[in-house]
Amino acid sequence: MTAKKKKTDQSKYIKKFWMLYVLLFLFVISIFLLASVGVFGKMPSFEQLENPQTDLATEIISQDGKTLGKYFKQNRTPVDYDQLPKHLVNALVATEDERYYSHSGIDAKGTLRAIAYLGSKGGASTITQQLAKQLFTDMNQTGLANRLTQKIKEWVIATRLEKQYTKDEIIAMYFNIFDFTRGAVGIRSATRIYFGKEPQDLNIEESATLVAMFKNPVLCNPYRDIFKDNALQRRNQVLVQMARNEFITEEEKDSLKALPLELNYTPEYQNDGQATYFRAELKKFMNNWIAENHKEDGELYNLYSDGLKIYTTLDAKAQTYAENAVEAHMKNLQKVFFEKNKNNKTAPFRSLSQKEIDRIIDRSIKNSSRYKQMKKAGVSEDSILASFDKPIQMKVFSWEGKKDTIMTPRDSIYYHKSFLNAGMMSMRPQTGAIKAWVGGIDFEYFKYEHVQQAKRQVGSTFKPFVYATAIDQLHLSPCYKLPNTKFTIPKGKFGLIKDWTPVNSSDDYGEIKTLKQALAESINTITARVIDKTGPQPVLQLVQKLGIDTKNIEPYPSIALGTPDLSVYEMVSAYSTFANKGVYVEPYYVSRIEDKNGTVLYQHKSKTQDVLSYETAYVTVKLLEGVTQYGSGQRLRGTWAKNLPHYKKAVTGYPYDFKNPIAGKTGTTQNQSDGWFIGMVPDLATGVWVGGEDRSIRFTNLTYGQGATMALPIWGMYMKNLYQDEEFEVSAEEFEKPENLSIQVECDNETKDGNNATSQPDYNIDF
Known part of the structure; x- marks a missing residue:
């Protein structure tokens, strides 16, 4: 063959090659164009690429910035790229797309390799393609033709995404959309659920564990025992890839591979986590708010998919201390309750x-x-x-x-x-901000909420309202004296259909007592004398102004002894008025609501009402201080019950050893079915109720069936932890005294046991 003929043949082959190349190029371009106009199925619009629609969880955030819980269809809370640790990003790139930063959505080298080896040496999907698949294509296609058209759509969408977003934004979007299973959609939920921390706090081996799940979130899941070996092997392969790409050294790789696979599994379902009862009540608030507030397009907000942020007043630390106090006390109290009922055939x-x-x-x-x-x-x-x-x-x-x-x-x-239950709420009297809310002992098994939903007989915790009415109406001093003798309000008076003669639980009569002593010792006969002076109707008028629902309370004198059924929520907010110088502030627990873009949709506005004079409120506080000085609340002091047996100290939570002023009142209802304690320091009011689900579930005697034993220990443990926490602000000071106080509050010759108070002349005694 001549040289000229060879040259002609080569030229012919070159022309054919270029013709084939051009035809292939035109074919690819046409395929892209056809895919772009929707021939292979609907493609996302520019607006959809700009704002991909994904379900976002609504997040409940505490006053101190902690996530208390979420409402979701998919538990996804997006994070920005700068919230991702560098080693997490490196692990993803090293494992899923080594040439991520050098391609424009499609890895040509990887694609040719996949075609040449039919995928036996790895696939060719880039991170951007995987994001496109997750966001905009059907992930469950079957059949070769369908899979090919889906792949083409992925390519087209991937190139569009690369034009629309930066590489960092694509990385963040991919981390935010991936489903790590077990209710963890997106990297933030995954880090919180599997490791109990935020993404920026992940270490290298934890990052590798999560990136390992991108291969298969079920088979490489570190939670289930049957897949832990898979998860460990895949995690170690991620570390190998990181070393291969020089993100870590060989020495780091070897030391990290030797570490065991450790989790801090923290599920985020409604029955789990912190403030479960509060989150259920908050949902009711949100449903009402959503019903009254629309988006700009007229649509209602969706609590489970719109990514709202609900900023609450709860303090995460205070909530933890409250929940811990309830658990510690109720666990011990329950043991006693079981012990006392072991021979009761109809127990509980x-x-x-x-x-x-x-x-x-x-x-x-x-x-x-x-x-x-x-x-x-x-x-x-x-x-x-x-x-x-x-x-x-x-x-x-x-x-x-x-x-x-x-x-x-x-x-x-x-x-x-057979289990006793509890309700507890803590709030700032000056602002109405609720800091802690414990609605029961376990939300999964006991759904009925005991802060706002449940109403139970309040016993002697109602008495301060009677005394406050008398102070306001009659200008009475805490040192005013009355006889502790049986007293009858005759039928016909105040609508009574028969004579009313209350008795003392102690069955002790005869001495003359100051009002301060009478409240501290919860003396029924003297309280009856006081409401006889004021009348029941003015007392109800006062408590209504204090935020208590009175429509089902009849104005009979017996209310003085605590016959009304009220909630912990009502009682704490009412008592807070005394600490707030007579100004009632409506409690609240939502400070603001934002949409997913940070736009404020709701801002709390305080509701206040002047109810009592500063002087009357302060005098009532001084009366309540007497309860913890020498009454049923004195066990909060370090001198109480030093010789108690160990098991009784465990139940009561003793010792507390508080030295600061505390105003409060215990309450015990008939037959020992309900125990209460409402306690206040100048800037925090907290109430506790303990009892059975049904009123017939009770202790048989006052040793354990009184508020001082059933409820007060929870308050004591909670407050003790707050005072020990230097980051939580809580006052240990005196309640602020008004200037020009005209009512005597300190009684002469009043000993710590409350006896021999002789501050007022005999004309104060009303027989």
């Missing part, structure tokens, strides 16, 4: 017939979620009730953790009713 109920108990259980069955779900599904009444008597495997509550057992649903209701 007292003084009820079996027929009455069956009625309570039947009512609870019909209020249960199991009954309602079966009813909704169309199951017959007989079948539903029969199912409650069939033993099944279940988990039940215990103070040692959930217990696996087999019992009938009916018996499980009976079992859970």
Whole structure:
């Protein structure tokens, strides 16, 4: 063959190559153009690329910046790129897309390799393509043709995303959209759930563990035991990739690979985490707010997908101390309650017939979620009730953790009713800001909320309202004296249909007492004399101004002894008025609401009302101080019950050893079914209720069945922790005294045990 012919043949091949190359190029361009106009399926618009629509969790944020919980369909809370640690980004790039920073959405080298080796040496999807797939394409395509068209769409969308966003923004979007399973959608939820921390706090091996899940979030999941080996091996492969790409040294790789795979699993469901009862109540607030507030386009906000941020007044530390105090005390108190009921055949109920108990259980069955779900599904009444008597495997509550057992649903209701419950709220009197809210002992098993929803008889904690009315009306001093003798308000007076002669729980009579002593010792006969002077109607008028709902309270003298059913929420807000110089401030727990872009949608506005004079409020506070000086609240002081047996100290939480002024009142209801303590320092008011779910669940005597033993210890433990925490501001000072105080508050010759107070002449004695 001549040289000329060879040259002609080569030229022919070169022309064919370039023709093939041009045709292939034109084919690819045409494919891209066809994909762009939607021939292979709908493509995202410019607006959709600019604002990808993903469900975002609504976040509940404490006053001190901690996340208390979320409402979500998908538990996703986005973070910006600058909130991601560098080693987390490096781990992703090293493992998922080594040439990420050098391509424009499509890795040509990787694509050719994948085609040449049919994917046996790795795929070619870039991080940008994977983001495109997650955001805008159907991830469940089957069949070769469908998968090819989906791949083409990914390529087109990836190149568009690269034009629309920076490399850093694409990285952040990919981390924010990935589903790490177990309720963790996005990197922030994943770091909180798997490691109990924020993304910026991740260390290298934790970052590698999470990036390992991008291969397969189920098979490489570090939580489940059956997949832990997979997760460890994949984590170590991520570390190898990081070393290969020189993000870490070989020495770092080897030392990190030797570390065990450790988690701090912290689930974020409604039944788990902090402030569970509060979050349920907050949801009601948000549902009401959403019903009254629309977006600019007229649509309603979605609590579960619009990424709202709810800034609350709760303090995360105070909430923790409150929950810990409730748990510590209730665990000990429950042991005593079980011990006292071990020989009671109708335990935990007292003084009820079996027929009455069956009625309570039947009512609870019909209020249960199991009954309602079966009813909704169309199951017959007989079948539903029969199912409650069939033993099944279940988990039940215990103070040692959930217990696996087999019992009938009916018996499980009976079992859970044997537990005492609690409600606790703490607020700033001057602002109304609620700092802690504990609505019960365990939200999963005891859904009924005991701060705002439940109302129980308040006992002697109502008495300060009677005394405050007398101080306001009659200008009485805490040193005013009355006889501790039986006293009758005759029928006909104040609408009574028969004579009313209250008795003292101590059955002790005869001495003359000051008002300060009478309140401290909770003397019923003297309180009856006081309400006889004021009348019940003015007392109700006062408590209504203090934020208490009085529409179901009849104006009878017996209210003086605490017969009304009220909530912890009402009682704490009412008492706070005394600490706030007579000004009532409505409690609140939402300070503001923002949308996902940070636009403020709601800002709290305080609601206040002048109720009492500064002088009257201060004098009432001084009366309440007497309760903790020498009354039922004196166990808050270090001198109380030094010789108590150890087990009683455990139940009461003693010692507390408070030296600062504390104004408060215990309350105990009839038959020892409810125990209360409301306590205040100048800048914090806190109330606690403890009792059974049903009023017939109670202690048999006052040793344990009184407010000072049932409720006060929770207050003591909570406040002790607050005072020990230097970061939490709480006053240990005296309550501020008004200038030109005209009422005597310090009684002459008044000893610490409250006896021999002789500050007022005999004409103050009203027989």
